[in-house]
Amino acid sequence: MTPGTASSAGFPSAGFFDELVRDVVRRPEEYERLGFADCRLVIEVVEPTGEVRRFGLVLDGYDIRSEGEIADLDGFHPEVVVSGALDTWSEMLAAIAEHGFADRSHTLNALSIAGFPLSARSDDPIGRDKFYRYAETLQTLFDSVGLRAPAEA
Amino acid sequence: MANLAADLDYRERASRGELDLGWLRRSRAEWGIRAEPSRIGLTLRDIAVGTYGEVPDHPPRRTMAPRGADIPDDVPDMGYTINDKSEVWSDNVMELYEEAVSRQWSATRDIPWGDLAPIDPDLEHAMCQLATVLSEVEMVAADFPAKWLWRINHDFVEAKMFLCTQAMDEARHTEVFRKRALANGGGLGRATAVVEEFLKVILDAQSYDEGSALMHLLGEGIVLSLFRAGEMIAPSDVEKRIFRLCMQDEARHVSYGTMHLRYRLQRDPSLAEDFHAYLDRGEALMAVLFTTPEVVEPATILAAGSLEAAAALGSAASDVLRIQTVEEYLQRCDRAGLDRRGRMHLPDDLIAGTSGVAPGGVEAGASSPGTTVAAASGGVA
Numbered sequence: 001m002t003p004g005t006a007s008s009a010g011f012p013s014a015g016f017f018d019e020l021v022r023d024v025v026r027r028p029e030e031y032e033r034l035g036f037a038d039c040r041l042v043i044e045v046v047e048p049t050g051e052v053r054r055f056g057l058v059l060d061g062y063d064i065r066s067e068g069e070i071a072d073l074d075g076f077h078p079e080v081v082v083s084g085a086l087d088t089w090s091e092m093l094a095a096i097a098e099h100g101f102a103d104r105s106h107t108l109n110a111l112s113i114a115g116f117p118l119s120a121r122s123d124d125p126i127g128r129d130k131f132y133r134y135a136e137t138l139q140t141l142f143d144s145v146g147l148r149a150p151a152e153a
Numbered sequence: 154m155a156n157l158a159a160d161l162d163y164r165e166r167a168s169r170g171e172l173d174l175g176w177l178r179r180s181r182a183e184w185g186i187r188a189e190p191s192r193i194g195l196t197l198r199d200i201a202v203g204t205y206g207e208v209p210d211h212p213p214r215r216t217m218a219p220r221g222a223d224i225p226d227d228v229p230d231m232g233y234t235i236n237d238k239s240e241v242w243s244d245n246v247m248e249l250y251e252e253a254v255s256r257q258w259s260a261t262r263d264i265p266w267g268d269l270a271p272i273d274p275d276l277e278h279a280m281c282q283l284a285t286v287l288s289e290v291e292m293v294a295a296d297f298p299a300k301w302l303w304r305i306n307h308d309f310v311e312a313k314m315f316l317c318t319q320a321m322d323e324a325r326h327t328e329v330f331r332k333r334a335l336a337n338g339g340g341l342g343r344a345t346a347v348v349e350e351f352l353k354v355i356l357d358a359q360s361y362d363e364g365s366a367l368m369h370l371l372g373e374g375i376v377l378s379l380f381r382a383g384e385m386i387a388p389s390d391v392e393k394r395i396f397r398l399c400m401q402d403e404a405r406h407v408s409y410g411t412m413h414l415r416y417r418l419q420r421d422p423s424l425a426e427d428f429h430a431y432l433d434r435g436e437a438l439m440a441v442l443f444t445t446p447e448v449v450e451p452a453t454i455l456a457a458g459s460l461e462a463a464a465a466l467g468s469a470a471s472d473v474l475r476i477q478t479v480e481e482y483l484q485r486c487d488r489a490g491l492d493r494r495g496r497m498h499l500p501d502d503l504i505a506g507t508s509g510v511a512p513g514g515v516e517a518g519a520s521s522p523g524t525t526v527a528a529a530s531g532g533v534a
């Protein structure tokens with residue numbers, strides 16, 4: 001295990017995703033082994049108030065970049081938007097923190113397979129299919145929350 | 154035909170140091186190309202420069218010579234039968250090839266086989282039957298491209314290379330499910346004539362068009378959904394990893410199939426009815442597969458967690474998956490330029506609740522990334 005080194009920001013925030021993608025820098029061999037990827041992805045969080053917050057991630061070769069909070073969704077040109085209520089995302093992250101990785105009912109795939117409680121939506125099924133093509137890379141990224149020290153997770 | 158007799162005069166001249174150098178002096182190929190690697194290395198897209206990057210719609214020759222090389226007139230004709238680029242090409246084929254090579258995995262090394270533990274015998278039976286069906290169907294997706302590969306003009310080499318990666322992917326899928334069936338105290342289950350009939354239809358397809366539509370678009374789309382479900386209903390983290398890794402590969406194959414059909418139909422829209430007819434037949438067979446206990450019941454039992462729970466659950470779990478699978482298939486058909494809504498060859502109860510029920514029916518599938526909260530949180534996938 002390689003505990004996180006930077007201070008952890010709460011979810012959802014740009015700081016959380018900045019910290020998330022630092023895992024690629026910490027464990028480059030892990031991501032290089034999975035192979036390169038190419039996708040513009042938005043994580044969408046629907047707050048209990050109905051407010052929608054969106055955070056951009058760019059999978060670019062072996063790198064993953066956090067693009068911060070996205071105000072102009074169309075301007076970001078996402079290929080796929082993974083969306084769900086804050087409760088769902090929080091439950092997923094809590095499960096990862098508890099087990100060290102997503103258990104079978106809390107993977108990105110499992111939560112989105114029925115289109116609920118998460119959905120993977122896209123204008124273009126090729127964009128949506130990238131969510132499947134890079135499933136292991138994305139899950140490894142989110143599972144890295146489980147590698148952090150308890151206070152950070 | 155080229156003179157295949159050894160040129161003894163040349164041997165004599167060469168032994169005296171009189172080199173021919175015709176290949177050096179009379180080269181017509183584009184000289185001075187220096188392809189620049191991108192950040193991930195030197196990709197096929199990087200070397201698609203100058204005339205080397207021009208893939209002819211109708212190659213003038215049928216040779217194995219590399220596209221862009223100088224080709225003398227006396228090279229033999231290889232007898233390729235697929236000489237129209239649109240028959241095999243897709244705009245994403247170079248990227249998919251690179252991705253396939255980069256994202257290979259090993260069923261021996263990358264699956265934590267040592268973590269398998271004994272599970273309830275009914276669940277082990279279900280997992281082994283599911284593995285049997287998958288090990289049975291996977292190899293056709295290697296056999297089919299292999300059957301057509303040697304007929305494809307070598308000027309479409311990037312498409313041929315992608316199909317080679319697919320054959321490797323499918324070998325690994327066949328391998329990993331065979332290994333799973335034998336690795337935890339179970340064993341292989343039962344094959345079925347229905348499954349074999351479907352595989353035979355793909356293998357016996359009269360054209361690459363027909364087989365690719367049946368396999369890349371229809372069959373592999375459904376297998377992709379099955380892998381997604383497998384990841385969720387896996388009895389342990391071992392199977393979860395198997396299904397997730399297979400899912401990635403399968404989505405590549407489906408992406409090729411979708412974009413290939415799009416490329417094909419854009420260049421010859423008159424083929425649409427032919428493709429509808431292929432899919433009419435394929436869907437009718439799929440309907441039979443969906444009513445085959447050996448195919449359907451293992452996943453239901455794994456989803457429910459036990460035989461008793463599966464009986465209580467009935468088709469509730471598979472209904473969710475059915476709707477998603479049909480919607481994603483319809484969306485891919487749409488993207489390819491083929492509207493299957495209203496003419497799907499599935500029984501009513503299999504398309505109930507989907508947008509396939511009527512022409513231009515309910516848009517239950519892909520919504521715009523820009524959609525609002527209601528759609529975003531309403532389970533649109």
Ligand SMILES: [Fe+2]
Nearest residue numbers: 291323326403
């Ligand atoms: Fe496969």
Ligand SMILES: [Fe+2]
Nearest residue numbers: 294373403406
């Ligand atoms: Fe496949």
